[in-house]
Amino acid sequence: MRTILVTGAAGYVGGTLTRRLLADPETSVVGVDLCEMDHGAEGVREILDHPRFTMVRADVRDTAALEPLLATSDAVVHLAAVVGDPAGKRDPERTRAINVGASQDLIAASKKAGIKHFVFVSTCSNYGVSDTDTLVTEDGDLNPVSLYAETKVAVEKALLAETELPATVCRFATVYGVAPRMRFDLTVNQFTIEALQDGVLEIYGEQFWRPYVHVEDAARAIELVLATPEKSIGRVYNVGDSGENYTKGMMYELLKERLPELEAKWVDINEDPRSYKVSFQRIADELGYSTTWTVPTGMDQIIAQARLGAFPDPKAGRFRN
Structure with a gap:
């Protein structure tokens, strides 16, 4: 033990x-x-x-x-x-x-x-x-x-x-993804729930790259x-996975495929300049690690759970840090 x-x-x-x-x-x-x-x-x-x-x-x-x-x-x-x-x-x-x-x-x-x-x-x-x-x-x-x-x-x-x-x-x-203690202040989770419930996304820094897991x-x-x-x-x-680097613009397009009525409000704000694409080859090569989820399947998971009523108040404080 x-x-x-x-x-x-x-x-x-x-x-x-x-x-x-x-x-x-x-x-x-x-x-x-x-x-x-x-x-x-x-x-x-x-x-x-x-x-x-x-x-x-x-x-x-x-x-x-x-x-x-x-x-x-x-x-x-x-x-x-x-x-x-x-x-x-x-x-x-x-x-x-x-x-x-x-x-x-x-x-x-x-x-x-x-x-x-x-x-x-x-x-x-x-x-x-x-x-x-x-x-x-x-x-x-x-x-x-x-x-x-x-x-x-x-x-x-x-x-x-x-x-x-x-x-x-x-x-x-x-x-990102559904967890016992859910968060909606993380990009994929936030975008997905707002796209589903509000029908519009306010997006800044749409060209910046980030990896997701x-x-x-x-x-x-x-x-x-x-x-x-x-x-x-x-x-x-x-x-993470080297294929799971996305921009916010790419995430909007993924959500638009799932929610055709979704609209975007593009905002020019000079904050959070982070932009990086990451390699995850070392953990794959040395430990044989691979991911089982992708951002698109994670979005599907959140949408499915939300439609079942799992998150009636996603803007509540308990869903944020």
């Missing part, structure tokens, strides 16, 4: 990952999450009574609360963070304290506890602005243009410099990394 500690377990990716890990009868999960946001423990509410799941409501900055949990864990998946640019801008000092300070403390505590594998979830936003004529690899220059990405880069550097803690860095593409595929990547420590420790992986 192995025990995996997952920080941010009640979140968008955390809830999906926790369920996938518990599908293995030889795995126990300790979830850590403060559950202070509007969605609370929604990501794990249905599994709170699972015999191999323990939910601890604690602040990731509280090292004293985490130390006894680390002492009985084999691996750590560190998801907890103030996620996304808007959330980071609201309180930069708190964002740095959680995303950098708490992460550095957790790295130190994990090393002290003898954790066998530390998986840090980072972001492809670290690439910021790059030449979109080529696919940027894990060895490409990091050019963060937001506080969120800056904090992720800082922790990556600290973790990779810590030679005594076996670790892997996973840089996620922008995540379904939340289930993101969780699957972490599972694979944990299952192959002999290959993944010491490595940095972009998580």
Whole structure:
């Protein structure tokens, strides 16, 4: 039996990952999450009574609360963070304290506890602005243009410099898709629900490129990394698929195919200049990873669930960070 500690377990990716890990009868999960946001423990509410799941409501900055949990864990998946640019801008000092300070403390505590594998979830936003004529690899220059990405880069550097803690860095593409704790402040999810319910999309920066990965595929990547420590420790992986780089203009066209009455309102706003196309060849070559979802099938999933009444209030606070 192995025990995996997952920080941010009640979140968008955390809830999906926790369920996938518990599908293995030889795995126990300790979830850590403060559950202070509007969605609370929604990501794990249905599994709170699972015999191999323990939910601890604690602040990731509280090292004293985490130390006894680390002492009985084999691996750590560190998801907890103030996620996304808007959330980071609201309180930069708190964002740095959680995303950098708490992460550095957790790295130190994990090393002290003898954790066998530390998986840090980072972001492809670290690439910021790059030449979109080529696919940027894990060895490409990091050019963060937001506080969120800056904090992720800082922790990556600290973790990779810590030679005594076996670790892997996973840089996620922008995540989308239906999850136990749903979010509608992520591009694919937001565009899809607004296209369906409002019939019009307000789009800026339609020419900028980003990569995307379904939340289930993101969780699957972490599972694979944990299952192959002999290959993944010491490595940095972009998580996604090289064919899943899209512009917002392309996403509008995909939604127009599904919702023919959809209209677009093109807006000229000079903000969020990130544009990058990413290669995901390393994780495919080294770990045999491949995705099972595409942006079009993810859009179909959201539309189908919405038409079944799954999201009656998608603009509610619990659907946003």
